[in-house]
Amino acid sequence: MKVSFDxxxxxxxxxxxxxxxPISGSGGNIISIVHIREELSKRGRVPVKVICEIxxxxxxxxxxxxxxxxxxxxxxxxxxxxxxxxxxxxxxVVDTDLRDTIDKINxxxxxxxxxxxxxxxxxxxxxxxxxxxxxxxxxxxxxxxRLDEIAREKDLVVIKSLEVSD
Amino acid sequence: xxxxxxxxGIIGKGFAAVLKDKRDVLRQRYGLDIKVVxxxxxxxxxxxxxxxxxxxxxxxxxxxxxxxxxxxxxEMGGLEAIEEVDAxxxxxxxxxxxKTGEPxxxxxxxxxxxxxxxVTSNKGPLVLKFRTLKDTAAKNNVQFKFEATVGGAVPIINxxxxxxxxxxxxxxxxxxxxxxxxxxxxxxKEERPFEMVLKEAQELGIAETDPxxxxxxxxxxxKLVILANSIMGINATYQDVKIQGxxxxxxxxxxxxxxxxxxxxxxxxxxxxxxxVAPRLVPVTHPLNVEGVLNVALLKTDVAGxxxxxxxxxGAIETNSAVLSxxxxxxxxxxNRNDGKDYP
Numbered sequence: 001m002k003v004s005f006d007x008x009x010x011x012x013x014x015x016x017x018x019x020x021x022p023i024s025g026s027g028g029n030i031i032s033i034v035h036i037r038e039e040l041s042k043r044g045r046v047p048v049k050v051i052c053e054i055x056x057x058x059x060x061x062x063x064x065x066x067x068x069x070x071x072x073x074x075x076x077x078x079x080x081x082x083x084x085x086x087x088x089x090x091x092x093v094v095d096t097d098l099r100d101t102i103d104k105i106n107x108x109x110x111x112x113x114x115x116x117x118x119x120x121x122x123x124x125x126x127x128x129x130x131x132x133x134x135x136x137x138x139x140x141x142x143x144x145x146r147l148d149e150i151a152r153e154k155d156l157v158v159i160k161s162l163e164v165s166d
Numbered sequence: 167x168x169x170x171x172x173x174x175g176i177i178g179k180g181f182a183a184v185l186k187d188k189r190d191v192l193r194q195r196y197g198l199d200i201k202v203v204x205x206x207x208x209x210x211x212x213x214x215x216x217x218x219x220x221x222x223x224x225x226x227x228x229x230x231x232x233x234x235x236x237x238x239x240x241e242m243g244g245l246e247a248i249e250e251v252d253a254x255x256x257x258x259x260x261x262x263x264x265k266t267g268e269p270x271x272x273x274x275x276x277x278x279x280x281x282x283x284x285v286t287s288n289k290g291p292l293v294l295k296f297r298t299l300k301d302t303a304a305k306n307n308v309q310f311k312f313e314a315t316v317g318g319a320v321p322i323i324n325x326x327x328x329x330x331x332x333x334x335x336x337x338x339x340x341x342x343x344x345x346x347x348x349x350x351x352x353x354x355k356e357e358r359p360f361e362m363v364l365k366e367a368q369e370l371g372i373a374e375t376d377p378x379x380x381x382x383x384x385x386x387x388x389k390l391v392i393l394a395n396s397i398m399g400i401n402a403t404y405q406d407v408k409i410q411g412x413x414x415x416x417x418x419x420x421x422x423x424x425x426x427x428x429x430x431x432x433x434x435x436x437x438x439x440x441x442x443v444a445p446r447l448v449p450v451t452h453p454l455n456v457e458g459v460l461n462v463a464l465l466k467t468d469v470a471g472x473x474x475x476x477x478x479x480x481g482a483i484e485t486n487s488a489v490l491s492x493x494x495x496x497x498x499x500x501x502n503r504n505d506g507k508d509y510p
Contacts, residue, residue, distance in 0.1 A: 086447055087447070128416055159423075162454065
């Protein structure tokens with residue numbers, strides 16, 4: 001997966017190497033480095049943008065942990081970290097307040113219902129909804145738990161996808 | 167090898183039929199001569215130390231459906247036959263009962279205590295008392311084989327234990343029930359409601375009159391428990407499985423899945439000691455997307471990566487492929503493979 005890191009380094013020698021080691025150490029391939037010495041960040045540090053190819057989200061988590069340990073400020077391009085999860089809900093999806101269902105999912109940080117398709121055969125009958133949920137890799141289990149809670153509370157069947165795709 | 171058949175229903179009769187065809191192959195390839203010294207069903211037992219006439223037993227069953235009508239049959243139960251008749255191996259084919267495990271559980275334990283190897287297709291006892299059975303077999307120094315309990319002809323357990331013996335199996339996902347796969351496949355293709363497809367499956371004999379065992383995920387959960395115990399060493403029982411069946415799947419849900427490139431399948435999954443049976447969205451291009459009554463299992467391993475195996479998950483004849491390979495395996499292990507024969 002391709003990831004873009006925005007790093008903030010202390011303006012002392014050796015900092016850039018210190019920041020890149022965790023990436024190469026995890027088998028990542030650095031594609032480009034933009035080092036902007038003229039524009040200091042709000043915290044008075046030197047901003048560096050690193051774009052690289054890394055193995056997977058586990059590698060990403062390792063890199064982030066290591067950078068934190070080394071006192072390097074980092075933010076990662078969130079868009080590239082998102083994974084798509086598809087679920088189908090069956091039951092009285094609309095009557096049990098679909099808006100509320102979506103809110104309950106969206107209120108988890110880093111999670112967003114990005115698409116919704118609804119099929120209602122008859123007002124009295126159960127309906128079905130398909131949701132595409134964008135999730136940051138490491139909180140997928142939280143989302144799955146929340147879906148189970150919603151299903152219990154509203155008597156819905158939740159069909160989860162077998163795999164979560166990038 | 168002297169063998170006792172306990173339970174002469176669909177699988178038992180299937181075994182007799184396959185054995186008839188494979189006798190020569192077993193003798194030539196493995197030096198294995200299987201002699202059926204007794205057959206028991208609920209009505210009685212036929213005993214013959216020189217080998218029961220299998221053809222005749224099948225004819226009797228076809229005519230009356232009662233083994234006691236076999237000339238010379240006695241009113242002896244399975245348990246008594248295991249105690250009384252001298253044999254090397256017991257084939258336990260009685261109907262599966264996942265509430266009590268009986269009568270299979272008593273048959274298996276009794277056989278082991280009498281120093282007889284056990285090969286079975288009966289899930290119930292394993293789902294309830296896997297540890298007890300394994301321990302009893304070990305204590306009595308006999309072999310216990312049960313490939314036919316999961317996935318019918320598909321050699322999932324032996325694949326993991328024999329061929330992937332060095333790998334750690336970290337997760338298993340699969341379709342372990344042909345009936346639900348058949349129903350979901352037809353719902354997907356014909357856009358028809360669950361009840362209608364179920365009714366047709368019942369008329370075709372693919373689903374039982376009481377279909378709950380299959381469609382409520384009980385059968386899949388039972389098989390998952392056996393896989394978790396035997397392949398992954400997880401000490402799980404039926405109560406540990408989170409189960410959701412397919413009764414509530416609507417044609418609309420299937421349509422919504424289809425529109426986005428998915429099929430809905432009843433999937434059993436073991437991962438991190440968590441056992442779950444639930445309908446899942448499977449990408450159409452995924453190896454678990456197999457149609458009709460087929461079974462499939464995907465083993466996630468640490469060295470080999472993902473391995474998928476597909477085949478017929480039921481059938482009187484097909485299931486006995488697993489039974490016979492278990493018998494051969496018992497035979498070969500018993501011979502310590504030091505008998506100078508060149509085994510394939």
